Amino acid sequence: MSTSFVLKSSVRCFGGQQNQYEHYSDTLNCTMQFSVYLPPQSCVGTPVPAVYWLSGLTCNDQNFTTKAGAQRVAAELGIALIIPDTSPRGDQVPDDAEGAYDFGLGAGFYVNATEAPWSEHYRMYDYIVAELPALVEKELPVTQVRSISGHSMGGHGAIMIALRNAGRYQSVSAFSPIVNPSDCPWGQKAFSGYLGSHVESWKDYDSVELIRHGAAQIPLLVDQGLSDTFLSEQLKTSVLETVCQEMNFEAAIRYQDGYDHSYYFIASFIEEHLRFHAQHLFD
Amino acid sequence: MSTSFVLKSSVRCFGGQQNQYEHYSDTLNCTMQFSVYLPPQSCVGTPVPAVYWLSGLTCNDQNFTTKAGAQRVAAELGIALIIPDTSPRGDQVPDDAEGAYDFGLGAGFYVNATEAPWSEHYRMYDYIVAELPALVEKELPVTQVRSISGHSMGGHGAIMIALRNAGRYQSVSAFSPIVNPSDCPWGQKAFSGYLGSHVESWKDYDSVELIRHGAAQIPLLVDQGLSDTFLSEQLKTSVLETVCQEMNFEAAIRYQDGYDHSYYFIASFIEEHLRFHAQHLFD
Numbered sequence: 340m341s342t343s344f345v346l347k348s349s350v351r352c353f354g355g356q357q358n359q360y361e362h363y364s365d366t367l368n369c370t371m372q373f374s375v376y377l378p379p380q381s382c383v384g385t386p387v388p389a390v391y392w393l394s395g396l397t398c399n400d401q402n403f404t405t406k407a408g409a410q411r412v413a414a415e416l417g418i419a420l421i422i423p424d425t426s427p428r429g430d431q432v433p434d435d436a437e438g439a440y441d442f443g444l445g446a447g448f449y450v451n452a453t454e455a456p457w458s459e460h461y462r463m464y465d466y467i468v469a470e471l472p473a474l475v476e477k478e479l480p481v482t483q484v485r486s487i488s489g490h491s492m493g494g495h496g497a498i499m500i501a502l503r504n505a506g507r508y509q510s511v512s513a514f515s516p517i518v519n520p521s522d523c524p525w526g527q528k529a530f531s532g533y534l535g536s537h538v539e540s541w542k543d544y545d546s547v548e549l550i551r552h553g554a555a556q557i558p559l560l561v562d563q564g565l566s567d568t569f570l571s572e573q574l575k576t577s578v579l580e581t582v583c584q585e586m587n588f589e590a591a592i593r594y595q596d597g598y599d600h601s602y603y604f605i606a607s608f609i610e611e612h613l614r615f616h617a618q619h620l621f622d
Numbered sequence: 623m624s625t626s627f628v629l630k631s632s633v634r635c636f637g638g639q640q641n642q643y644e645h646y647s648d649t650l651n652c653t654m655q656f657s658v659y660l661p662p663q664s665c666v667g668t669p670v671p672a673v674y675w676l677s678g679l680t681c682n683d684q685n686f687t688t689k690a691g692a693q694r695v696a697a698e699l700g701i702a703l704i705i706p707d708t709s710p711r712g713d714q715v716p717d718d719a720e721g722a723y724d725f726g727l728g729a730g731f732y733v734n735a736t737e738a739p740w741s742e743h744y745r746m747y748d749y750i751v752a753e754l755p756a757l758v759e760k761e762l763p764v765t766q767v768r769s770i771s772g773h774s775m776g777g778h779g780a781i782m783i784a785l786r787n788a789g790r791y792q793s794v795s796a797f798s799p800i801v802n803p804s805d806c807p808w809g810q811k812a813f814s815g816y817l818g819s820h821v822e823s824w825k826d827y828d829s830v831e832l833i834r835h836g837a838a839q840i841p842l843l844v845d846q847g848l849s850d851t852f853l854s855e856q857l858k859t860s861v862l863e864t865v866c867q868e869m870n871f872e873a874a875i876r877y878q879d880g881y882d883h884s885y886y887f888i889a890s891f892i893e894e895h896l897r898f899h900a901q902h903l904f905d
Binding site for chain 2: 350351352353354357405406408410411566597598599601602603604606607610
C-alpha cells in the first residue's frame with residue numbers, strides 16, 4: 340500500500356491554480372483522484388476555507404471542474420473548492436453487472452456499504468467526511484472551516500453529510516438533490532445494493548428522514564429546476580419542503596423556472612451558492 | 623439535398639437559452655451542427671448583436687459552449703454567441719490518412735481548400751464569413767452587427783477573417799492565436815494540404831501577412847499565456863507584435879503570466895474579451 344499524494348496537473352485559472360491530485364485511499368482501498376481549486380490567496384500561502392463539491396451520477400472530479408464556472412467566484416471570495424470522485428475506482432473495484440449508470444462505478448451514493456461485494460471499497464461516506472478533509476487540510480493551504488454542496492446524487496450526499504455532522508460544516512447547499520432516496524427508484528436501487536434490505540438502516544443516509552428525526556439546524560440552500568425531467572419521480576423536492584415545515588427546519592428551497600438537470604443550471608446559480616457559503620465560512 | 627434547419631437541443635442558461643442546431647451546409651456539402659447562446663433579451667424577441675467564436679484544433683461546437691463560462695457575461699451584455707464546428711463533418715468527408723489531430727476533421731483552419739480531395743468540403747472560410755451568418759441572421763433574433771473571436775487555430779481564423787472583411791465585423795479578439803501560419807509547423811502542414819505548394823496563396827490566410835500588406839485597422843485584442851507550450855514554435859505572438867508596430871496597426875497584445883493553452887485560460891479572460899467586443903458592438 341502506497342501513501343503517496345501526487346500532484347497530477349496544475350493549471351492557472353483566475354489567478355489561482357486548478358489542480359488534480361492522486362492518492363491511495365485507505366478508506367476505499369483503491370487509488371483515487373480528486374481536483375482542488377486553490378484561489379490566489381492560498382497560492383501565496385494563506386490558508387483558506389473550503390467548499391466540498393459532491394457530483395452526481397456518472398461524474399468524476401472533472402465535470403464540476405470544467406463546466407460549472409465556479410473558479411471565478413471562488414477566486415474573488417478566497418475559497419478553495421475540493422472536488423472528489425463519486426465512487427471508488429479501479430479494476431479491482433466491483434461494478435454493476437450490467438454496467439448500469441446508477442449503481443457501482445460513478446454511483447457510490449456517499450454511503451458506507453455493508454453488503455458484499457461492495458463493502459470492501461464503497462465507503463464514500465467515510466472518505467468524504469474524514470479521510471479526504473484530513474488529507475487536504477494536512478497537505479494543502481486549506482483550513483478546517485468547511486461548507487459542502489453538490490448536485491443530484493451529490494446534493495443528497497451534501498445535505499445528508501451536513502445533517503449528520505453538526506458543527507463540521509458551516510453551511511450546505513444543493514442543486515437538484517435526491518432528498519428522500521429511501522423513496523425513489525435511484526435511491527432504492529442503490530441502498531438495496533449497498534445497504535441491503537434492512538430499510539431501517541437506510542434512514543441514516545436519507546436527508547428527509549434525518550430532518551424528521553430531529554437533525555440540528557444548519558444553513559441550507561436548495562435550487563431545483565422546474566424543467567428537470569427527474570423532479571417528480573426521483574428528486575421530490577416537495578417532500579423536503581414539507582418535512583422542513585413540519586420540523587421547523589429553516590431552509591431556502593427555490594424553484595427555478597425553465598432550468599433542467601444539467602451543468603448549465605449549476606453554472607447559472609453557482610455564484611449565488613458560493614456567496615451563500617462565504618457568508619457562513621467567514622462569519 | 624435538404625435545406626433543413628433543426629433545433630437539436632435547448633437548455634436554459636443564465637436566463638437565456640443555450641441551443642444546438644443542425645443544418646445542411648451548401649458550402650461544405652455536409653450536415654453541420656453549431657451552437658448558439660441566445661441571451662434573455664433575444665428570447666423575448668429583441669434582436670441582439672453576435673460574437674462568433676471559432677474553436678481550435680480537435681474541437682467542435684461543444685468545447686467553448688460547456689467550458690468557457692461565456693454565457694454569464696453574454697446574458698448581462700445582451701450578446702448572442704455563435705459557435706460553429708471547426709471543420710466539415712460526416713462519413714463522406716475525407717480525413718487525414720493517419721487520423722492526425724492537426725489536419726482533416728476538427729482541423730479545417732478556416733480556409734477554402736483548393737486541392738483535391740479537400741476542396742469539395744473544406745470551405746470553412748466561406749462557411750464562417752457568409753453561409754453561417756446569413757442563416758443565423760435569417761432564422762434567429764440576431765442582428766448583422768458582428769464581432770469575432772477564437773482560440774489557437776480559431777484565433778488565427780478570427781483575426782484573418784476580420785482583417786479580410788473590413789466593415790463586416792466591429793472588433794476581433796483571440797486567445798493564443800496562430801498568427802503566422804505560413805511560418806509554423808501546424809500552419810505549413812494545413813496550408814500545404816488544403817492550398818497546395820503555391821505559397822503565395824497562403825498569404826491570403828495569414829494574419830501577419832495581411833497586416834504587412836496593409837489590412838485596414840479594426841479593434842484587436844489578443845491574450846497569450848506565457849506558460850503555453852505552443853508559444854515559441856507554433857503561435858509566435860511576437861511576430862504579430864512586430865508587424866503591428868511596423869505597420870502602425872493598433873492592437874492590444876497582452877501576455878498573461880502562468881497561463882497555458884487550455885480552456886481555463888479562456889474562462890479566466892473571456893469576460894474581458896466580451897466587454898471589449900460590447901464596446902464596439904453597441905458603439
